[in-house]
Amino acid sequence: MYPNQRWGCTRVSSKTTRIGERFLDITPNSAKDNLGYVIIGIPVALLVVFFLIPTLYLFATTFFPREGSGYYQIGFTLEHYARLFDSPIYGRYLWTTLELAAVTTVISVVLGYPIAYWLARVESPALKRGLLLMIVATMWITVIIRAYAIQVVLAGDGILNSLLLDFRLISEPITSSTGYIPTIVGMVYGFLPFAILTIYTSIANINPKLEEASRNLGASRLQTIRWVVLPLSKNGIAGATALVFILAIGSYVVPMLLGNPSEWTLPVIITEQVNEQMNVPFGAVLSAVLTALTIFFFLIAVKVLGLGSDQLIGDTPEGETDGQ
Amino acid sequence: MSADPHLSLKGLTKVYDGRVKAVDRVELDIQNGEFVTLVGPSGCGKSTTLRMLAGFIEPTSGSIEMDGRDITFLPPNKRDIGMVFQSIALFPHMTVAENISYGMKVADEKFSQSEIDDRVEEMLELVEMPETADRYPEQLSGGQQQRIGLARSLALRPEILLLDEPLSALDEKLREQMQTELTKIQQELGVTTVFVTHNQEEAMTMSDRIVIMNDGHFEQIGTPNQVYNDPKSTFVADFMGKSNLFAGTVTETGPDESVVTTDAGEFIVDDTSFRTRASVQILIRPEDLMMSRPSDSQADNTLTGTVTIVHLLGSVTRYYIQSEQAGQLIVEDQSGGQLATEGDSVQVFFDPSECCVIPDPEPPVETDVSEPAMGVYQSE
Known part of the structure; x- marks a missing residue:
């Protein structure tokens, strides 16, 4: 009934063509056309003015020579790029950024999957709404407050360590208010909802009767998830992975507030270069690297997911509801 | 019918939210190889009954016995009961052969590849769809998908086959054709079958016995001839034709x-x-x-x-x-x-x-008996 990964592309795109042709037939109306241009024109204009031009300017800035006063002037130099490749420390920061993002992504997707599955299969609509609200609600609190809250919980004399010490489960504090673990906790806390919601959508599209069919054919719950649910939600998993990873590369507040300097990511260093070192062109170079990195992983995601073809929607909805 | 029943429903009851009786103390003995149809209007409890047999719903009280063994609370994967779903529910990411052999793949018992291939071929021949093993479900028509659904449910040679309105998604002509084929296959294999439908014609043409359900209870159990020509209530009379x-x-x-x-x-x-x-x-x-x-x-x-x-x-x-x-x-x-x-x-x-x-289900309040009954039972 529905296009599946293998055969969907041709079928859907042929349908698209047909709709397109029909569209051409009925809209030689110029008033309608103009309205369409206006509706598309406003966001395009906004993007050009506030995104495309600044981005190009940022890229240009990477070649501007720095002035003695700390600012820069129009000109051309490659010294900032030379500094990037000369000093091994920036490679370290780049690696830290990617590592934190990768660890965050794996934990978010692994933790998020069972929650998303449960959420998709909760029968009571009221409970489902409540749970979804709770997941979204974590995003209502600003990330700075969340970061400080995590500090309070994880500090050496914080709630977690006190409790564990009181129950004699540990003999000395196992976490501190800043460091690798608090940074990962903070980032997972921030990106888990994105992972859950992305995977949830894809699992909710799987006909629950498929799981019943699997159980009926002798599969245990785990076998059913392994052979039916996981393969059918792989687009959701891939989407969540790409989304969380791309978002995590750009993490700034959490590594700055919860990390020690060894957890500082590129965005933190960029801020430091611009605000503290007054080196705007070098900040621009690091920004360009970060942007290039994001684009690179985005393109990988596009390739893996087949985004841009017809699969943007997520997983194929399978089977009709049977009116029960 | 002196033999011990193959499947027994004993006082089977399902209550939702402590109040709504979806299924109310139903009793039924099904003989080996029998084709029994549960028929009734939507919401009568027939699907709930079937889902209790499959193990997807736990009964509130009562029990289900297979060959005298209590299976009431056995998980669905331990029941040896095959099922064909109304929504067909073929695994879209698997080929026809993978769908049919799914039960063999997940079984504790290990099957060799040649056993699996043989069984797939046998099942495809049974449903008269050879040469489709490598296709994906969405490359098949609705009727073909339903045949594969049937083949999949029979591949493990279950004791009992449950059919949950498997033909309702098909168009009229195809449905009639599938009715005869389903009956033929069922007789060929002699598998005990419980069929759920809201279509009385389907029930009449396919069943050995028909159970008419209404409001959670069994109104009448009998052969198609009995329930059509000798209904025990006006509900049955009305429903069956x-x-x-x-x-x-x-x-x-x-x-x-x-x-x-x-x-x-x-x-x-x-x-x-x-x-x-x-x-x-x-x-x-x-x-x-x-x-x-x-x-x-x-x-x-x-x-x-x-x-x-x-x-x-x-x-x-x-x-x-x-x-x-x-x-x-x-x-x-x-x-x-x-x-x-x-x-x-x-x-x-x-x-x-x-x-x-x-x-008459509701005899009117006894009035003066000498009064002629005319006018009192005004039909609407």
């Missing part, structure tokens, strides 16, 4: 015949099992009601009326007749010709042996 019903009271009983007095007059019936003053309904199926031109001689069990609508249905012609005494009547004639046209005055009559007397 078109009917002409006359409410009345038994006013005379004799050794061979009784007299029932209704709004439409007195009728002679051959059922003598009711005592005098019993409230009853007389059922006459449209094909048992005969029609002729009006004549002056008033025979027994005769009504007069005017033809309002004539439906030519091919092998059958159906006449809707407005009768002064009895309201709307339906007559079906299979002789092929057209006996009357709209507006004709006609006389309809039936043989005492062709009607069925059903006890």
Whole structure:
């Protein structure tokens, strides 16, 4: 009934063509056309003015020579790029950024999957709404407050360590208010909802009767998830992975507030270069690297997911509801 | 039917939210190889009953036994019961062969690849779809998908086969074809089958026995012939086909015949099992009601009326007749010709042996017994 990964592309795109042709037939109306241009024109204009031009300017800035006063002037130099490749420390920061993002992504997707599955299969609509609200609600609190809250919980004399010490489960504090673990906790806390919601959508599209069919054919719950649910939600998993990873590369507040300097990511260093070192062109170079990195992983995601073809929607909805 | 039942439902009950009785103390013994159909309007509890058999719903009370073994709370994957779903529910990411062999793949028992291949081939031949092993479900038509669904459910050679409205997604012609094939395959394999449908025709053509469900309980269990010609309640009579019903009271009983007095007059019936003053309904199926031109001689069990609508249905012609005494009547004639046209005055009559007397479910409050029953049981 529905296009599946293998055969969907041709079928859907042929349908698209047909709709397109029909569209051409009925809209030689110029008033309608103009309205369409206006509706598309406003966001395009906004993007050009506030995104495309600044981005190009940022890229240009990477070649501007720095002035003695700390600012820069129009000109051309490659010294900032030379500094990037000369000093091994920036490679370290780049690696830290990617590592934190990768660890965050794996934990978010692994933790998020069972929650998303449960959420998709909760029968009571009221409970489902409540749970979804709770997941979204974590995003209502600003990330700075969340970061400080995590500090309070994880500090050496914080709630977690006190409790564990009181129950004699540990003999000395196992976490501190800043460091690798608090940074990962903070980032997972921030990106888990994105992972859950992305995977949830894809699992909710799987006909629950498929799981019943699997159980009926002798599969245990785990076998059913392994052979039916996981393969059918792989687009959701891939989407969540790409989304969380791309978002995590750009993490700034959490590594700055919860990390020690060894957890500082590129965005933190960029801020430091611009605000503290007054080196705007070098900040621009690091920004360009970060942007290039994001684009690179985005393109990988596009390739893996087949985004841009017809699969943007997520997983194929399978089977009709049977009116029960 | 002296053999021990293959599947037994004992006082099976499902209560939702502590109040709503979806299924209420139903009892049923199914023999080995029997084809039993649960039929009823939507919301009658037939699907809930089937899902309890499959293990997807836990009963509130009562038990299910297979060959005398209690399976009431066994998880669905431990039951050895195959199921075909209304939504077909083939795994879209697997080929036809992978779908059919899924049960063998997840089974504790290990099957060799050649065993799996043989079984897949055997199942595809059974459903007459060879050469489709490497296709994906969405490359098949609805009817073909349902055949693969059937093949998949039978691949593990289950003790019992459950069919949850498997044909309702198919169009009329395909459905009839699938009915015959399903029956053929079921008889070939001799697998005990429980079929759920809301379509009474499907139930009639396919089943050994029919269970008519209404409001969570079993109204009647019987062969297609029994439930059609000898319904035990007006609900069954109505559900299993078109009917002409006359409410009345038994006013005379004799050794061979009784007299029932209704709004439409007195009728002679051959059922003598009711005592005098019993409230009853007389059922006459449209094909048992005969029609002729009006004549002056008033025979027994005769009504007069005017033809309002004539439906030519091919092998059958159906006449809707407005009768002064009895309201709307339906007559079906299979002789092929057209006996009357709209507006004709006609006389309809039936043989005492062709009607069925059903006890009235809600006898009216006892009033003065000498009062004739006429007018009290005004049919709506």
